[in-house]
Amino acid sequence: MSKPTRRAYRWPKHLKGQQSLWYGCDYNPDQWPEDVWDEDIRLMTKAGVNVVALAVFSWSRIEPSQGVFDFDWLDRIIDKLGRAGIGVNLASATATPPLWLTQAHPEVLLRDERGDTVWPGARQHWRPTSPVFRSYALKLCRAMAEHYRDNPYLVAWHVGNEYGCHNRFDYSDDAMRAFQRWCRRRYKDIDAVNRAWGTDFWSQRLSDFSQILPPRFIGQGNFQNPGRMLDFERFSSDALKDFYMAERDTLAEITPDIPLTTNFMVSAGGFALDYDDWGDQVDFVANDHYAMPGRDHLEELAYSSSLVDAIARRRPWWLMEQSTSAVNWRPVNPRKEPGQLERDSLAHLALGADAICYFQWRQSRAGAEKFHSAMLPHAGEDTAVFRDVCQLGGDLQGLSQAGLAGTTLAKAPVALVFDYASQWANSHAASPSDRVEHGQEPPVWYRAFLDNAIRPDVLPVRATWEEYPLVVLPALYLIDADLSKRLHKYVHGGGRLIVTWGSGIADEQDRVWTGGYPGPLRDLLGLSVEEFAPMAPGTPGLLDHLDLTDGVTAHDWADVIGHLDKGTKVLASYRADPWTGMDGMPAMTVHDWGHGKAAYLGCRLDAQGLAKVLPALLEAMDVADMRSAQGDPDLLRVERVSQDDRTRFVFLFNRTRHPVQVQVEGRVLVGSLASVDGDGKQASLQVNGALVQRVVGHRH
Structure with a gap:
């Protein structure tokens, strides 16, 4: 399907004609x-x-x-x-x-x-x-x-x-007919649907588009075809979008x-x-x-x-x-x-x-x-x-x-990549563990970066993230050939990339990449994963956690890395009982590729664990300076900048349950649960406190 053209940006005009913030309600x-x-x-x-x-x-x-x-x-x-x-x-x-x-x-x-x-x-x-x-x-x-x-x-x-x-989701006959039309537009012929959905499994082969059904009830405990489920998610989003567009166009015409x-x-x-x-x-x-x-x-x-x-x-x-x-x-x-x-x-x-x-x-x-x-x-x-x-x-x-009003968010040094399709595929697949999904991971990484005084930007997978010095793919389950090319080009040109467990398992149709995980990124990362070692806390006799040599503990998921390319550096390994087969196995690696570096984290860590390993990981990727340049992990610091980059609005938020002292950088515009010292150089932010300042002049 061709990529749609983005509508021209139009912002509502105030009744009085001035450029100002809107404030209101339903x-x-x-x-x-x-x-x-x-x-x-x-x-x-x-x-x-x-x-x-x-x-x-x-x-x-x-x-x-x-x-x-x-x-x-x-x-x-x-x-x-x-x-x-x-x-x-x-x-x-x-x-x-x-x-x-x-x-x-x-x-x-x-x-x-x-x-x-x-x-x-x-x-x-x-x-x-x-x-x-x-x-x-x-x-x-x-x-x-x-x-x-x-x-x-x-x-x-x-x-x-x-x-x-x-x-x-709607499973009516109207939806069935619309889903059939959607599949015909997407795949053109029924054999392409069969290939995409792997319908030879469980004798689900289709001979005509009229045989395509929404994923209706198939009996308690049975598993739906994951390719059909993923496409039904896509179709359902498109069906609602088409309805919205019909309303929009009717209003816009008049x-x-x-x-x-x-x-x-x-x-x-x-x-x-x-x-x-x-x-x-x-x-x-x-x-x-x-x-x-x-x-x-x-x-x-x-x-x-x-x-x-x-x-x-x-x-x-x-x-x-x-x-x-x-x-x-x-x-x-x-x-x-x-x-x-x-x-x-x-x-x-x-x-x-x-x-x-x-x-x-x-x-x-x-x-x-x-x-x-x-x-x-x-x-x-x-x-x-x-x-x-x-x-x-x-x-x-x-x-x-x-x-x-009209200023824009200043770009962060890190891009966290999120993908709706990867989340949909994760949530429907009969997978190694139903305790983990793609959508859970970017927020965990977000907090871990904040705990290191680095504010990341969160970007959809099809946005332009190549301009960031560091890109993180947290459990990005679906990686197709085009995305793989983007990632290879980004790292080869000098970019730094962190990929985690659960990434690159399948292509855009949820068809598993063969030859080892993470599929088309194996050469970029300099390793190959043979199988998964999901953990089952609370089940006696089964693996419920894994300790790493850098002092953190993995939960829920670990990869069995069976091969490392020459030159792939191991940053941390597992310490485990011999019966697990995981003792000494690589858990975190970094690999040079072209002018850049690609790191791999083969296990699931919580936000505290990630925050602890990030300094060493950033140092191994030669981007440790972004950590020291940011500031205080007790604060969320955000900037908006004017078009000419001469005026900055600096927002500071207390992330803790105790007062935090902050440096005043410019003219204080708003202080909520905040008090500025008599000399105007420092302020105290109470719990839930915020400070907004206006700073004039180019940032050094």
């Missing part, structure tokens, strides 16, 4: 009587809100019966907002169909893998491949666009909502000057769709992120935002949703700690966001999300949450005045 006025609306706008103005997303789940109010539209209530609230200087990010309102539609056309409803209907009662219960549903949805899009085409307060289109959050986007769900555990592929199809990237409470709260947030920034190709992006405090959908929903509301938003901002928004404005009284926090809580205006919301609004205005 707003659901249809949940409240109109006598509340003026009070909402008063409080929004007090908080500094300048944009709201409207009508995300309002189809049943906008079109209460087929072909009958009621825009009056929406017109009134848009007019009130606009006259108050608050722009409208207007949804296409297609996220969930009204009951009159599903009652008349139950054939638009999802089917699960057993063929059971997913009935109305929640949201997103529609089939992306249903021609009937598409017809109704596009009629609504046309009606919305025609009605609001000249509205001066419309700043952007919010197309759909969190595609695939609840309708990622309102060509209004930027369009939809909200992704990028996080350390968010793998529903290929968001890097989707990034080609939006005018600007937007993301919903709900922080993971606990020890890794800040690190996971930073990791996720770094990936969003890369998907946006270093253009400013929009944080569409986050929470002011607790969410409602975890088994236990902790409130945010003091300082985290502002700290989290500043961290997203540091990593490239130019819009900071929340779900939602006013906390709901009824419905499934009534215990989800909001900018205005149940307890009202006189609350810590609302005071923090107002403080953040003021700080964002100050940062806008200082020129932050």
Whole structure:
């Protein structure tokens, strides 16, 4: 398939014409009587809100019966907002169909893998491949666009909502026919499908495209064909993308000057769709992120935002949703700690966001999300949450005045590579261990680098990572011939590459590379892996860990390295009982290739173990200087830079549970849980504290 052309970048324009940061929320006025609306706008103005997303789940109010539209209530609230200087990010309102539609056309409803209907009662219960549903949805899009085409307060289109959050997979006959068409476009002839999926195994050979089925229920305990599963993941992402594009194009035809986007769900555990592929199809990237409470709260947030920034190709992006405090959908929903509301938003901002928004404005009284926090809580205006919301609004205005909007994230010295397809393949394959998947590993490496005072960038595999001095492939399961060529060229030209266990096992169709792992990278790494030694903690008599000669311990996975090329240097080996067959076997190596070096880590380490081995590994690869140049591991340090590289905005975040002293480098713009010494040269960051400074002049 040909590579799509990326849409031109277009950022929403402020009502007042100035370049400044956006600040706002989802707003659901249809949940409240109109006598509340003026009070909402008063409080929004007090908080500094300048944009709201409207009508995300309002189809049943906008079109209460087929072909009958009621825009009056929406017109009134848009007019009130606009006259108050608050722009409208207007949804296409297609996220969930009204009951009159599903009652008349139950054939638009999802089917699960057993063929059971997913009935109305929640949201997103529609089939992306249903021609009937598409017809109704596009009629609504046309009606919305025609009605609001000249509205001066419309700043952007919010197309759909969190595609695939609840309708990622559909197993209906509509999906079956669409999957067959998708396979025909991808493979052209049925023999190519047979080769890709290895259908001679278990007598699954296909003679016609009509025999292709979605991976429906095949009996408890059976294993699906992994090639078909991987392609169904790809197809499902594409099917939802095609639906989004149909909505987008309908809106764009009528309102060509209004930027369009939809909200992704990028996080350390968010793998529903290929968001890097989707990034080609939006005018600007937007993301919903709900922080993971606990020890890794800040690190996971930073990791996720770094990936969003890369998907946006270093253009400013929009944080569409986050929470002011607790969410409602975890088994236990902790409130945010003091300082985290502002700290989290500043961290997203540091990593490239130019819009900071929340779900939602006013906390709901009824419905499934009534215990989800909001900018205005149940307890009202006189609350810590609302005071923090107002403080953040003021700080964002100050940062806008200082020129932050439009600056970009400064490039890090390290690229961590992530791949949606590798994660999908890992999660479905009957593999040596179901305790490990590709998607788990980049966040572990991210934290380990931060513990060495190095902030990495997280990049999708198809992004341009060749410009980085050091690239890390953490458990990148799928490596095809083209990626192998890129990696060889990168290292030969002087690049430094770290590859880990679980990488290069299979090609793009999940067909295993023969001749030893990691497949096409064996010569580059100067070694060959014969088999795997997965570990089983808690099972007596089986290997449950492996100690390394450098003082760390491996868990879950180790490689049996059966061959080393001449010149491959062993940095660490295993110390183990003789019965394991692992004693003295290489665990970490480095190999010269052309003008560069390629290292291999053949076992799984936790973040603490990785942090401990990184200094020696970086030294062996002749990039130890990047560690000493970065700073304090107690801090997350991020910079945004102006286009002329003369102005830097330096963000500092306390990563610890104790106060941290920091050096003041420039003019302090924001200090959240931070105090600057009398001489202005040092500051103290409390737990969850953050400091933002403006530094003028080229960096040395």
